[in-house]
Amino acid sequence: MVGRDGSILPLELSRVGFSAGGRPLIRDISLRLEAGSRTLVLGPNGAGKSLLLRLCHGLLTPTGGSIRWGDGAMAAEGLRRRQAMVFQRPVLLRRSALANIRYVLGLMGMPRHRRQAAAMAALARFDLADLALRPARVLSGGEQQRLALARAWVMEPEILFLDEPTSALDPAATQAVETAIQDFHGSGAKIVMTTHDLGQARRLADEVVFLAGGALEERTPASIFFKGPASARARAFLAGELVC
Amino acid sequence: MHDLAAALSTAASLVSSLDPRVLAVVSLSVQVSGGAVVLAALIGLPLGAALALFTFPGRGAVVVVLNACMGLPPVVVGLAIYLLLSRAGPLGELGLLFTPTAMMMAQTVLVLPIIAALSRQVVADLWEEYGEQLRSLGAPRGSVVLTLLWDGRFSLLTAVLAGFGRASAEVGAVMIVGGNINGVTRTMTTAIALETSKGDLPLALALGLILIGLVTVVNAAVFMVGQAAKRGMG
């Protein structure tokens, strides 16, 4: 992260709302995400977890309220290059694993002659070096997700969003992805992640943001949340009851 | 039945004897239609992709017009290019009328809407799948055009082949701007029209069979290249 001035964090949402087709899907969420910690966004289906991530990442524009990065003075272009997102199903280009990484390095403005070595290093880091020349689209689900993580890695993001990154993976692949997330965190990246897997949330979370019905129910340090959440809905959710 | 048999045997003997006049006509057809398709692809692929990716007022109307232009009558295109290239027309000074270059121009105009409209559709579908990811990676729209064209290359190949089919099969435009001059601008299709006029139906049909064979060979070659590349790319 050499040569970067200032941090884009904290990320500050104030009274953010989002509606589609006249239906409010996110209501009045105010939230301040600080650097460093791992924030897990939990909640029942349809609570708006994925939407919240997309609003934060800038893939969607709020229909109410505002989102502010850092001191609020940074250009949109600069902001995008300092965050990354890993989706439930990674979209990989129809070219080799290596070329997928090189493509992102090109977008980041790295000179052509340096891309090969940097891409190989990233693949090796995620245990994909042997698959470098394989077409990305024929890799297994777990390998594809690791490639998506390697792709995010070379962007050196200050904040990494992950939307249900392991929900389609087997336990071994899930383990590899969790290790990778810890690596990102270890390198100083802020983690913001959604998951359905409460065990995973326990393993990874520093704090929990709990949503229900598009609204923020509570925000609690993980150690407290999993012992006894403040809101009735979160208690019901943890108890395995149907919550809407 | 008798005519068809005669046509088959004529076609076989024309091909096996490598008749030089037939070879000249075949090679001119390939050059004119091939050149037109290459030019139309160079313009049409980025144009179609840009139409899929950039929104602007009136885009819907442009798409409708482009799709409608897939059905441009070759004779009308030929006439328009003729008026353009005629000595009395705005580009008359170039002296391009009744040359293979003029024929290539006319066919480029015919093929361009097909390639542009089909690639717009291909790229729009890809953008549905890739859009969020590419925006997340911060890819600028301009470079997304090239990325999606490359990732859609197997589907786009079909669009280009459709263009080649249209170009190699049309007679109306090349007849008008080429003039069907023996040894200079006579292509497979204008030769077929001429032999039909002369009532030599077996010869006309034989030339037609050779044309179909040629188009089949081109399609087979592209198909095999595509399959091989696809196996490599998943």
Added chain:
Amino acid sequence: MLRRIFMAAVLLCSLAGQGMAQERFITLASTTSTEQSGLFGHLLPMFRAETGIWVRVVAVGTGQALKLGERGDADVLLVHDRLGEDKFVAEGFGIDRRDVMYNDYVLIGPKDDPAKVKGVKDVAEAFKRIGAAKAAFASRGDDSGTHRSELRIWKAAGVDVKAAGSGWYRELGSGMGPTLNTAAGMNAYVLADRGTWASFKNRQSLAIVLEGDKALFNPYGSILVDPARHSGIKSADAKAWHQWLTGPKGQAAIAGFKIGDEQLFFPSAK
């Protein structure tokens, strides 16, 4: 990769240009009937051997050939519509119209001759019988020289083909060859020039039912496009062709063109 595609395009264009290796050439606008008879295949090599000039023939209907001349897209014309030719010269598009040759029209019809035309000498009388019998007749219907001649004969016969509706009288809007193909398909009478008929292969049950009437005389003229009207007209080489065609060598070559034993065109330059 884009660069490679571009190079390929340039290469293709230059390949296509190879067909243009004939450096010295003129463009002759003529009629489908002359082209399809094979006359040019006979004349042009002789002219080229003598002068080194290639003649590129664009074969269209007489009306369109005159239009090509008007716009300067041809250097010289060889057409057959005396009235149209005189108008073309009078309006200043062409110069030095000369008689070149003539052939004649023949009336083609089904061998079983439903209108009983065989044996008739007068073509107007034959047309009258076709009209009375309401026998199928295929007309060019394309305002060509042949079509205009056909309409003059109907007028002389006193038959109003416009009133015939779409029944027995069929306007095809096609060139000579396609019209003959259609006539063969529907067993119709048709007026054709002798040259196209002689080299026409798909006759099926059609044959000549009437020939030799003076009203069937079909003269061809050569006209130079006026070089003063357009830049780029190759007037010197066009004039060489014009003079050769109407001179002793060209006239002899025309007389020498035969299909089978039949002479198709008769030289008529003065």
